[in-house]
Amino acid sequence: MRARDDDLIEVAPSVQAALSEGRPVVALESTIITHGMPYPANLDMATTVEGIARAVGATPATIAVIDGRIRVGLGDEQLGRLAQTREARKASRRDLAALVASRGTAGTTVSATMLIAARCGIAVFGTGGIGGVHRGAEETFDISADLIELGRTPVAVVAGIKSILDIGKTLEVLETQGVPVLGYGTQVFPAFYARESGHAVDYRIDSPRAVAEIMHAQQRLGIETGMLIANPVPAEHALPAADMDALIADACRDAEAAGVSRKDVTPFLLALVNALTGGASLKANIALVKSNVDLAARIAVEHAALNAITPSSRAQRGI
Ligand code: PSU
Numbered sequence: 001m002r003a004r005d006d007d008l009i010e011v012a013p014s015v016q017a018a019l020s021e022g023r024p025v026v027a028l029e030s031t032i033i034t035h036g037m038p039y040p041a042n043l044d045m046a047t048t049v050e051g052i053a054r055a056v057g058a059t060p061a062t063i064a065v066i067d068g069r070i071r072v073g074l075g076d077e078q079l080g081r082l083a084q085t086r087e088a089r090k091a092s093r094r095d096l097a098a099l100v101a102s103r104g105t106a107g108t109t110v111s112a113t114m115l116i117a118a119r120c121g122i123a124v125f126g127t128g129g130i131g132g133v134h135r136g137a138e139e140t141f142d143i144s145a146d147l148i149e150l151g152r153t154p155v156a157v158v159a160g161i162k163s164i165l166d167i168g169k170t171l172e173v174l175e176t177q178g179v180p181v182l183g184y185g186t187q188v189f190p191a192f193y194a195r196e197s198g199h200a201v202d203y204r205i206d207s208p209r210a211v212a213e214i215m216h217a218q219q220r221l222g223i224e225t226g227m228l229i230a231n232p233v234p235a236e237h238a239l240p241a242a243d244m245d246a247l248i249a250d251a252c253r254d255a256e257a258a259g260v261s262r263k264d265v266t267p268f269l270l271a272l273v274n275a276l277t278g279g280a281s282l283k284a285n286i287a288l289v290k291s292n293v294d295l296a297a298r299i300a301v302e303h304a305a306l307n308a309i310t311p312s313s314r315a316q317r318g319i
């Protein structure tokens with residue numbers, strides 16, 4: 001199914017033009033706007049990262065579901081509405097059809113954003129953090145649909161894994177799903193708020209071009225999994241790992257005591273950790289989103305350049 005022929009998915013003219021001319025496009029998610037950050041920091045972050053993508057020559061495509069239509073590329077009015085409404089749902093892959101049919105409005109998670117991006121021929125996506133395996137998942141089975149999506153949808157995602165999750169178990173599931181995990185300028189997987197987690201990455205890469213080459217090789221091999229590129233938080237925004245660990249353990253206990261489950265867990269923990277750190281975690285989060293989107297946009301630029309050298313690969317993918 002081609003997105004531009006599909007009246008369920010509305011691709012903004014700027015995004016459509018870039019895609020049909022083979023110019024770089026970077027996908028951006030919207031659950032981070034509707035459920036990941038408070039207003040007005042969420043709106044400021046959303047417009048800032050769009051500007052960051054443009055500044056390096058990539059067209060931003062923020063993805064969301066608005067009144068039952070899947071939108072790829074939002075206008076200011078739509079971004080403003082998403083940032084302020086309390087009615088928006090949180091849409092992962094499994095929610096999309098029900099939301100379209102019921103004319104719902106929702107922020108799209110990493111899984112839904114990847115799925116829609118791939119439908120439209122967008123190969124790179126930048127955000128703050130993916131969902132993963134929650135601490136205590138051996139009891140709750142709380143494992144994000146994002147990990148399964150990374151295993152089945154060919155989009156390169158520049159994002160971290162917050163320490164509200166079990167980073168080790170998350171990396172195990174990514175390995176099971178066949179997802180390459182690349183460290184940008186590091187051999188150690190970065191914890192979200194700290195530059196190091198104690199876990200190794202599969203491959204260290206040091207330039208956007210190197211990531212684009214791995215994506216390109218994956219395409220030519222017909223491997224339809226995504227990949228995760230982890231980018232350490234800028235040093236000046238890192239938070240002390242030991243303090244964060246204790247605080248997050250408290251937050252997880254509170255979530256359990258309050259009976260929070262399923263899709264409410266991540267938004268609950270993000271809001272609580274933000275409150276407990278007096279806003280410091282939100283600041284670090286925003287710094288990381290900006291840095292990730294900047295890197296994603298640079299990767300999109302290199303990937304578009306590589307595809308232009310070998311147009312057959314574009315033709316193969318039907319773009
Ligand atoms: N992690 C963050 N910030 C976020 C999210 C995760 O640091 O905003 C959002 C993303 O949209 C992600 C989703 O895809 O939460 C995962 O939700 P869950 O854990 O319910 O799968």
Ligand code: MN
Nearest residue numbers: 142143144262
């Ligand atoms: Mn979950």
